[in-house]
Amino acid sequence: xxxxxxxxxxxxxxxxxxxxxxxxxxxxxxxxxxxxxxxxxxxxxxxxxxxxxxxxxxxxxxxxxxxxxxxxxxxxxxxxxxxxxxxxxxxxxxxxxxxxxxxxxxxxxxxxxxxxxxxxxxxxxxxxxxxxxxxxxxxxxxxxxxxx
Amino acid sequence: xxxxxxxxxxxxxxxxxxxxxxxxxxxxxxxxxxxxxxxxxxxxxxxxxxxxxxxxxxxxxxxxxxxxxxxxxxxxxxxxxxxxxxxxxxxxxxxxxxxxxxxxxxxxxxxxxxxxxxxxxxxxxxxxxxxxxxxxxxxxxxxxxxxx
DNA sequence: TATTGTTATACTCTATAACTATA
DNA sequence: TATAGTTATAGAGTATAACAATA
Numbered sequence: 001x002x003x004x005x006x007x008x009x010x011x012x013x014x015x016x017x018x019x020x021x022x023x024x025x026x027x028x029x030x031x032x033x034x035x036x037x038x039x040x041x042x043x044x045x046x047x048x049x050x051x052x053x054x055x056x057x058x059x060x061x062x063x064x065x066x067x068x069x070x071x072x073x074x075x076x077x078x079x080x081x082x083x084x085x086x087x088x089x090x091x092x093x094x095x096x097x098x099x100x101x102x103x104x105x106x107x108x109x110x111x112x113x114x115x116x117x118x119x120x121x122x123x124x125x126x127x128x129x130x131x132x133x134x135x136x137x138x139x140x141x142x143x144x145x146x147x148x
Numbered sequence: 149x150x151x152x153x154x155x156x157x158x159x160x161x162x163x164x165x166x167x168x169x170x171x172x173x174x175x176x177x178x179x180x181x182x183x184x185x186x187x188x189x190x191x192x193x194x195x196x197x198x199x200x201x202x203x204x205x206x207x208x209x210x211x212x213x214x215x216x217x218x219x220x221x222x223x224x225x226x227x228x229x230x231x232x233x234x235x236x237x238x239x240x241x242x243x244x245x246x247x248x249x250x251x252x253x254x255x256x257x258x259x260x261x262x263x264x265x266x267x268x269x270x271x272x273x274x275x276x277x278x279x280x281x282x283x284x285x286x287x288x289x290x291x292x293x294x295x296x
Numbered sequence: 297t298a299t300t301g302t303t304a305t306a307c308t309c310t311a312t313a314a315c316t317a318t319a
Numbered sequence: 320t321a322t323a324g325t326t327a328t329a330g331a332g333t334a335t336a337a338c339a340a341t342a
Contacts, residue, residue: 005262007278020161020329064332068332107214113157121280128273131273132273181307200323209309213309215326230324235321235323237323
């Protein structure tokens, strides 16, 4: 078939856009945006409260943006700001009970979506898929992709 | 190894984000944003000037946004507004020489990047990759992904 | 002097609604 | 009455720079 590098790369974009659309819709229903949901997800995966500086690194965004995201989530009731026990400059961001519940739902929804979409794809194809994806990621991390 | 549906879906996101980062950087060097570059690309692929309404459909965005994008590109010198020959309400958006050159460069850069990243990936893996991707896209187009 | 988070400012993406000119 | 594009307005993502409190 048309298994050219160009076609494969285009698939990546198309896929990400479509899947993101679906997820974004589900998030909107819960009063969340993708960026804000990502904060909850990161906190959930980390398992403990995080300082905003850590969040800005994990999210690859500016401290300023973290301030805005946490402000919004605080109003949303899913996140809480606590004083850092030893460093009075820092702020600890923790999931509230509602936030933990939402993060748990996102976790479940992700798994459910993945299984619904890919559940009956042959394991061999899945493996090849992941292999190629990892290869691309390696290339991008190591050298540049030659896109300059 | 970890060829679970969850892992595969996560790869899609990671990939798209990283590749988009690289491309976005190259675009910024030319004074373009991804959304604006997409306008040039669509015009380039279409091969002829387009009415803004057509652009809004092709780009899946609002007419309002098209106005803003075309405004910016006009100032950027890559796009031109011409009166529609028969419908005086409509505006034809055409690539300027500079715009055509930029679109050509994007085309080349995309191909070059795809080859640089995936050029030596076995054709069999590439084919599996595309197969899985198409499968996901089908699922998303047909039913929902079960993400609700 | 360096770091954490904030305020100030700005640009971009994106959407809805109201309006103008034309069909 | 319907359509093409614009102005008006708004929320959200994202960035830089200046600044306050603290280390």
